[in-house]
Amino acid sequence: MTGFGRRLAGKLAMGLVMVWAVATFTFFLVRALPGNPGDVQYENYILMGMSPGQAQARVNAVYGFTSHEPLPRQYGGYLWQLAQGNLGQSTSYSGVPVAHIIGSALPWTVIPVLSGLIVSFLIGVAAGVVAAVKRSSRWGGLLSLSGSVVAGVPTFVVALLLLLVFHTEWHLLPFGGTSDYEAGWNAPYVGSVIEHAVLPVCTYALLSYGGWLLAMKSSVISVLGDDFILAAELRGITPVTRARYIGRNAILPLFTVLALSFGLMFGGSIFIENTFDYPGLGSLLLKAIGTRDYTLMSGAFLLITVAVIAANILADLCYTLIDPRVRR
Amino acid sequence: MSRPKTLVAAVAAAVALTASSACSGSAKKINGGGSDGNVYTSIDANNPITAGAPMNPFNASPNTFLGYDQMQLGFDKKNPADPNDFFPGLAASWTATDTGLTVQLQPNAKWSDGTPVTLADIKTSVAVAYTQGLAGPSAATANPSAGSLEVSGVKDLGGGKIEFDEQPGVKNLYFTRLALSLTIVSDKVYGSQVPADVWTTIAAAQGPDANAAKAAITKLTTEGKALAAFAPAKDVSAGPFVIDHIDPGSAVMNRNPYFYDVKKIAPKQVVVRHFTGNEQIWSYMKAGELDSAPFTAMPTNVLNQVLGAGYTRMDSVSFVGASIAFNEKVAPFDKTAVRQALAYVIDRDAVTKVGEPVGGVPNAATTGLIKAQSDTFLSADQSAALNPYKPDPAKAAALLQSAGFKKDSSGQWHLPDGSAWKITLQAVNGFSDWISASAVIANELTGFGIPTTAAVTTDFATYKKEMGAGKYAFGWWLVALGPQTDKAYNRLYGSDDGFVYTNGQITHNDSGWEHTPETYAVNGQTVATGPLTAQLSVTPVADQKPIIAQLAAATNQELPVIQIWDYTRVQFTLNKRFTNFPKTGDEALLANPPGVWMMQGYVQNK
Numbered sequence: 001m002t003g004f005g006r007r008l009a010g011k012l013a014m015g016l017v018m019v020w021a022v023a024t025f026t027f028f029l030v031r032a033l034p035g036n037p038g039d040v041q042y043e044n045y046i047l048m049g050m051s052p053g054q055a056q057a058r059v060n061a062v063y064g065f066t067s068h069e070p071l072p073r074q075y076g077g078y079l080w081q082l083a084q085g086n087l088g089q090s091t092s093y094s095g096v097p098v099a100h101i102i103g104s105a106l107p108w109t110v111i112p113v114l115s116g117l118i119v120s121f122l123i124g125v126a127a128g129v130v131a132a133v134k135r136s137s138r139w140g141g142l143l144s145l146s147g148s149v150v151a152g153v154p155t156f157v158v159a160l161l162l163l164l165v166f167h168t169e170w171h172l173l174p175f176g177g178t179s180d181y182e183a184g185w186n187a188p189y190v191g192s193v194i195e196h197a198v199l200p201v202c203t204y205a206l207l208s209y210g211g212w213l214l215a216m217k218s219s220v221i222s223v224l225g226d227d228f229i230l231a232a233e234l235r236g237i238t239p240v241t242r243a244r245y246i247g248r249n250a251i252l253p254l255f256t257v258l259a260l261s262f263g264l265m266f267g268g269s270i271f272i273e274n275t276f277d278y279p280g281l282g283s284l285l286l287k288a289i290g291t292r293d294y295t296l297m298s299g300a301f302l303l304i305t306v307a308v309i310a311a312n313i314l315a316d317l318c319y320t321l322i323d324p325r326v327r328r
Numbered sequence: 329m330s331r332p333k334t335l336v337a338a339v340a341a342a343v344a345l346t347a348s349s350a351c352s353g354s355a356k357k358i359n360g361g362g363s364d365g366n367v368y369t370s371i372d373a374n375n376p377i378t379a380g381a382p383m384n385p386f387n388a389s390p391n392t393f394l395g396y397d398q399m400q401l402g403f404d405k406k407n408p409a410d411p412n413d414f415f416p417g418l419a420a421s422w423t424a425t426d427t428g429l430t431v432q433l434q435p436n437a438k439w440s441d442g443t444p445v446t447l448a449d450i451k452t453s454v455a456v457a458y459t460q461g462l463a464g465p466s467a468a469t470a471n472p473s474a475g476s477l478e479v480s481g482v483k484d485l486g487g488g489k490i491e492f493d494e495q496p497g498v499k500n501l502y503f504t505r506l507a508l509s510l511t512i513v514s515d516k517v518y519g520s521q522v523p524a525d526v527w528t529t530i531a532a533a534q535g536p537d538a539n540a541a542k543a544a545i546t547k548l549t550t551e552g553k554a555l556a557a558f559a560p561a562k563d564v565s566a567g568p569f570v571i572d573h574i575d576p577g578s579a580v581m582n583r584n585p586y587f588y589d590v591k592k593i594a595p596k597q598v599v600v601r602h603f604t605g606n607e608q609i610w611s612y613m614k615a616g617e618l619d620s621a622p623f624t625a626m627p628t629n630v631l632n633q634v635l636g637a638g639y640t641r642m643d644s645v646s647f648v649g650a651s652i653a654f655n656e657k658v659a660p661f662d663k664t665a666v667r668q669a670l671a672y673v674i675d676r677d678a679v680t681k682v683g684e685p686v687g688g689v690p691n692a693a694t695t696g697l698i699k700a701q702s703d704t705f706l707s708a709d710q711s712a713a714l715n716p717y718k719p720d721p722a723k724a725a726a727l728l729q730s731a732g733f734k735k736d737s738s739g740q741w742h743l744p745d746g747s748a749w750k751i752t753l754q755a756v757n758g759f760s761d762w763i764s765a766s767a768v769i770a771n772e773l774t775g776f777g778i779p780t781t782a783a784v785t786t787d788f789a790t791y792k793k794e795m796g797a798g799k800y801a802f803g804w805w806l807v808a809l810g811p812q813t814d815k816a817y818n819r820l821y822g823s824d825d826g827f828v829y830t831n832g833q834i835t836h837n838d839s840g841w842e843h844t845p846e847t848y849a850v851n852g853q854t855v856a857t858g859p860l861t862a863q864l865s866v867t868p869v870a871d872q873k874p875i876i877a878q879l880a881a882a883t884n885q886e887l888p889v890i891q892i893w894d895y896t897r898v899q900f901t902l903n904k905r906f907t908n909f910p911k912t913g914d915e916a917l918l919a920n921p922p923g924v925w926m927m928q929g930y931v932q933n934k
Contacts, residue, residue: 177577
């Protein structure tokens with residue numbers, strides 16, 4: 001086995017252990033939450049006009065998917081099913097497979113969050129370099145200030161502001177849902193999906209941009225003070241080559257954060273999805289917690305865990321490619 | 329291609345796609361909203377769109393919509409004087425008989441595939457109801473006197489007449505309303521999901537052999553699980569609309585050309601939009617995108633914005649009230665004088681103005697019912713005799729002093745044992761009206777000399793669990809859930825208060841969290857609240873007045889809860905694309921979803 005193969009195998013094994021540990025932790029954690037799935041629905045049925053007896057009978061029927069076995073046995077069954085790729089059946093969806101529900105919501109988290117992440121990373125990194133290089137100028141100061149300000153503004157404030165301006169007041173962009181057209185691979189549908197994603201993507205990008213800018217600026221300033229830059233300048237390298245040297249070295253710390261962000265995006269962005277009524281994984285997770293849908297909660301947490309671990313492994317492996325020092 | 333050129337090309341492609349979405353005619357636009365007057369856009373408050381959920385009304389998160397594609401034999405008018413008063417649905421008319429109910433189906437009742445609604449559909453629907461806890465002994469076991477839909481058979485009398493036979497020996501006052509409220513599904517779609525021997529199992533569940541009945545109920549419930557998860561490939565509806573498709577943000581329904589009264593249905597399409605909370609509904613309304621919208625608790629400034637967007641407000645009675653409940657096991661709330669004193673301190677007008685300024689009316693007098701309902705049952709003299717507990721600090725102070733409380737020099741009240749009296753008022757996260765109102769009440773009580781903290785529980789599941797465990801002594805609670813009076817009083821003197829049914833008899837134990845006494849002494853009479861509540865469920869509405877007079881007087885005197893406001897059902901309509909909406913005062917219509925308005929000839933193209 002080559003060195004790369006051994007490294008990959010080791011990381012995969014470690015990843016599996018971490019997935020098991022997190023799956024175990026979340027399994028017991030979600031079941032430790034007070035309340036049970038039937039309680040909330042019982043109350044809803046009462047409010048809908050059912051008698052207590054009817055409401056209880058309906059809860060028994062609809063929430064029959066809630067396991068009443070002892071926890072260790074439930075845990076054993078969960079791991080056994082998980083090993084076979086089965087995430088279980090949702091209680092709040094009366095037995096619909098959790099994988100199906102998550103699969104339905106997944107694209108509507110990946111599309112806006114991934115787009116927002118890429119946009120914010122590209123703009124943030126470029127602005128960070130400028131802010132660092134021109135840190136003594138007015139433009140550098142303004143860029144840094146913009147990063148600090150947007151990084152400090154709460155998500156819901158930015159989301160509500162964009163919603164108010166671009167939807168409610170100016171009627172420029174749509175709000176709610178994912179498209180105005182029936183799904184299909186045609187231009188109107190894809191165009192409408194893009195239109196609907198603009199506000200969530202902009203919100204995410206705007207909020208993340210500040211973090212990337214400040215991190216990149218700090219990293220560039222650190223690299224600017226390195227001896228090898230001074231030596232290179234003394235050798236008379238061109239400004240473009242100098243910028244490449246700085247960029248390649250300064251971006252390394254951000255690369256790990258970017259990889260982890262790719263993993264974390266599967267958790268969705270609850271505030272953004274909620275404000276723009278965008279039906280992604282964040283909204284789904286919120287509903288699962290509210291209804292105490294243990295299997296759905298476990299499934300969603302597991303997806304986030306696996307994604308973060310996979311992204312981490314990928315980042316580690318890619319790091320060896322982009323940073324020769326790690327290969328030594 | 330160089331990198332900048334690639335980037336430019338990608339941006340150009342995205343812009344072109346976006347632009348083409350506005351001008352292409354080849355794709356089917358679903359969320360018509362602004363431009364197509366024939367598309368009716370709304371929100372189902374009880375049923376947000378849930379991505380991945382089946383088009384199955386029996387699922388806990390169903391993607392079907394009452395009054396549009398989900399049909400019943402009739403639709404409840406929520407008439408407090410007649411619980412069996414319904415709008416026609418798939419049943420054109422009905423007659424209650426000594427042995428059950430005879431229903432005349434609509435002459436042209438058809439499914440969206442063009443086939444007629446038949447006895448097989450009704451029979452399958454009843455069988456499904458048994459597997460879902462919506463009918464049968466499983467419900468009756470829990471509370472026999474409350475009754476459940478006990479159908480022993482469904483027969484075709486010919487000419488579209490269907491007979492529902494009530495189980496011999498059972499006489500349920502609400503048999504008609506329960507039968508008319510059944511969700512009717514297609515036998516072609518759901519028949520295969522119901523076991524062939526289901527009626528044998530139902531008969532066993534209704535039989536005299538207790539063990540066999542129990543086994544049959546378990547069997548029905550087990551069979552119901554698969555049915556609740558069943559995902560039909562397409563919607564087959566007998567309602568005015570049929571689901572075209574569901575996407576994560578909306579359900580799109582086309583007018584059903586086979587609907588029995590299709591000439592009355594003006595919109596060619598209905599779009600029911602997804603929402604996750606009140607704010608989304610407000611945003612849709614501020615932008616004028618909804619043709620009608622359900623009530624959501626909203627502050628006055630939002631109401632003004634909504635009205636400013638062109639919406640018309642329609643108010644109707646909502647049979648539910650907000651109250652503060654006591655755990656009487658916790659001193660000093662076990663003392664009637666203390667509860668009465670608190671009622672005199674809380675200014676319900678002021679609290680409602682902040683907590684529920686749009687959808688609430690300050691409660692007139694705590695009776696266990698909302699005012700609109702208590703006025704139906706109580707005489708003018710009886711209503712006048714109720715104590716309204718108008719804010720009166722002097723009376724509150726006198727009551728506390730009579731109970732042994734003392735006020736110190738700083739104005740703070742002390743318990744009879746001399747210790748300082750502090751109160752925590754519990755509300756639930758997400759219930760914005762309760763939280764806002766808690767702050768006002770806490771201020772009022774603190775100002776009176778009882779330091780009060782407003783606390784919030786993380787969510788309702790936790791609240792319910794902890795309330796049941798006796799963790800809260802003073803917290804918010806919904807009461808007066810009508811229009812059926814037995815249900816309203818069950819909220820106060822039911823299982824939460826330790827009244828349980830054992831072998832058909834009502835008994836009182838310590839299992840609830842309210843811990844009120846088993847009986848009250850009111851005007852020299854003993855009022856047994858639990859048994860009287862149970863009695864309501866087997867007493868015709870016309871004969872309920874004496875029972876309600878006792879329960880209302882007892883509740884008003886003893887205050888197991890302090891009712892703060894009666895909710896008002898506020899709805900909004902936009903007369904921009906459609907006209908002829910119901911108006912304030914059309915109580916029966918406004919108690920139903922817009923699909924029912926349309927069935928009655930309302931909502932026409934503008």
